[in-house]
Amino acid sequence: MTSTSDRTAESTAGLPRFPMPRARGCPFDPSPVLRELQRETPLARVELWDGSTPWLVTRYADQRALLADPRVSAEMAHPDYPRQAPGIGSLGFIGLDDPEHARQRRMVGAAFTVKKVEAMRPAVQRIIDEAVDALLAGPRPVDLVQAFALPVPSLVICDLLDVPYRDHGFFQRSTRTLVHRGSTGEQRAEALGALAEYLGRLLAAKLDDPADDLLSGLSARVQAGELTHRQATEMAVLLLVAGHETTANMIALSTLLLLRHPDQLALLRDSADPTVVTRAVEELLRLLNITHGGRRRFATADIEVAGQVVRAGEGLVMPNDIANRDPAAFPDPDRLDITRDARHHIAFGFGVHQCLGQPLARLELELVYRTLFRRLPGLRLATDFEQVPFKHDGFVYGVYELPVTW
Numbered sequence: 001m002t003s004t005s006d007r008t009a010e011s012t013a014g015l016p017r018f019p020m021p022r023a024r025g026c027p028f029d030p031s032p033v034l035r036e037l038q039r040e041t042p043l044a045r046v047e048l049w050d051g052s053t054p055w056l057v058t059r060y061a062d063q064r065a066l067l068a069d070p071r072v073s074a075e076m077a078h079p080d081y082p083r084q085a086p087g088i089g090s091l092g093f094i095g096l097d098d099p100e101h102a103r104q105r106r107m108v109g110a111a112f113t114v115k116k117v118e119a120m121r122p123a124v125q126r127i128i129d130e131a132v133d134a135l136l137a138g139p140r141p142v143d144l145v146q147a148f149a150l151p152v153p154s155l156v157i158c159d160l161l162d163v164p165y166r167d168h169g170f171f172q173r174s175t176r177t178l179v180h181r182g183s184t185g186e187q188r189a190e191a192l193g194a195l196a197e198y199l200g201r202l203l204a205a206k207l208d209d210p211a212d213d214l215l216s217g218l219s220a221r222v223q224a225g226e227l228t229h230r231q232a233t234e235m236a237v238l239l240l241v242a243g244h245e246t247t248a249n250m251i252a253l254s255t256l257l258l259l260r261h262p263d264q265l266a267l268l269r270d271s272a273d274p275t276v277v278t279r280a281v282e283e284l285l286r287l288l289n290i291t292h293g294g295r296r297r298f299a300t301a302d303i304e305v306a307g308q309v310v311r312a313g314e315g316l317v318m319p320n321d322i323a324n325r326d327p328a329a330f331p332d333p334d335r336l337d338i339t340r341d342a343r344h345h346i347a348f349g350f351g352v353h354q355c356l357g358q359p360l361a362r363l364e365l366e367l368v369y370r371t372l373f374r375r376l377p378g379l380r381l382a383t384d385f386e387q388v389p390f391k392h393d394g395f396v397y398g399v400y401e402l403p404v405t406w
């Protein structure tokens with residue numbers, strides 16, 4: 001174990017910077033530096049954009065243990081929290097600890113249970129069918145991101161919240177600013193302010209005209225004095241942003257990966273066994289990990305990790321992309337094998353903050369894979385793979401454009 005005096009003598013000069021770039025030509029794989037750290041130094045100091053030096057935790061078992069540990073805090077507004085970028089403060093309950101986190105999460109949790117989400121299956125299928133109809137009726141080649149991957153989850157979350165889809169240009173643009181690593185603190189604050197003002201207005205309108213949707217539910221909580229208007233607005237922003245940006249990137253990135261693996265795509269498209277698609281959803285989530293900036297936390301007490309002690313107040317960064325490639329948890333981890341059982345991946349996080357929307361994301365991905373490749377069996381890339389612009393500069397990984405034809 002590292003002693004306190006060793007630790008004080010440690011210098012922060014020359015520490016690896018996080019995030020680390022992916023290797024050239026391997027855009028689906030985590031950085032080779034992360035691999036080496038996982039093998040050799042599973043708890044390593046890194047330097048972030050602001051000069052802070054939290055611990056980087058790379059092994060699957062260590063990440064799961066920490067994410068489930070009540071001595072670890074997700075309080076984003078706390079000075080010890082290792083922030084992803086300037087201008088990122090707390091956003092709804094994602095940046096709070098229990099019991100307040102649990103109290104707020106419960107207020108919207110009922111809409112995302114497996115049973116509630118299952119009841120949305122016909123509506124989600126209709127949205128996907130109509131999007132594929134539009135693809136078939138439109139020009140070729142087409143950018144699958146703009147024509148399919150973004151509209152599908154945006155329409156679904158708009159329905160659930162009762163946000164008018166006609167405003168998608170505005171909320172998708174603001175989200176892009178929020179998740180772009182190059183945005184300044186001011187740009188991010190402005191985008192967040194615009195989203196908050198927009199959703200705050202919609203929430204206020206629900207006071208007079210409530211219906212059966214999530215914004216009406218939040219507005220009723222405000223009226224009952226259980227949430228402030230600001231808390232409800234932040235929750236609405238969190239749900240709108242997390243509800244479309246993540247799944248959209250997952251749809252486009254996984255489609256591209258499948259196009260690069262025609263054998264796996266054929267298996268997914270042609271199998272009569274319905275479990276093939278549900279397994280493929282998990283395997284693609286495991287392999288692609290679009291929230292690649294890592295789960296961020298800090299220790300509130302001394303905690304032993306990988307044979308060393310993380311002290312109270314020290315930051316923790318846990319990239320799930322490398323955890324989901326840990327050979328100790330997934331044999332032959334870099335191979336795409338849609339038949340493997342990958343359900344224990346942590347692409348949705350782990351512990352109390354694990355993704356609230358995961359049943360919905362799973363349903364959307366399942367129905368997209370069931371529909372898109374069967375209705376467009378000749379789907380193929382309409383540009384060189386090397387020309388596809390990957391989101392190396394985003395907090396959410398994916399591709400900016402995916403030109404396809406069929």
Ligand code: HEM
Pocket residue numbers: 074093094095105238239240242243244246247250290291295296346347348349350352353354355356357358360361
């Ligand atoms: C493929 C799609 C998605 C991926 C990969 C994903 C990933 C994640 C991850 C990794 C977390 C954990 C954050 C942490 O521990 O710090 C999270 C939290 C969250 N996600 Fe998702 N997500 C997806 C889709 C969705 C959707 C469709 C919604 C719907 C509204 C959603 C809403 C949320 C919310 C509200 C949280 C915060 C949960 C909490 O703090 O208790 N996500 N997501």
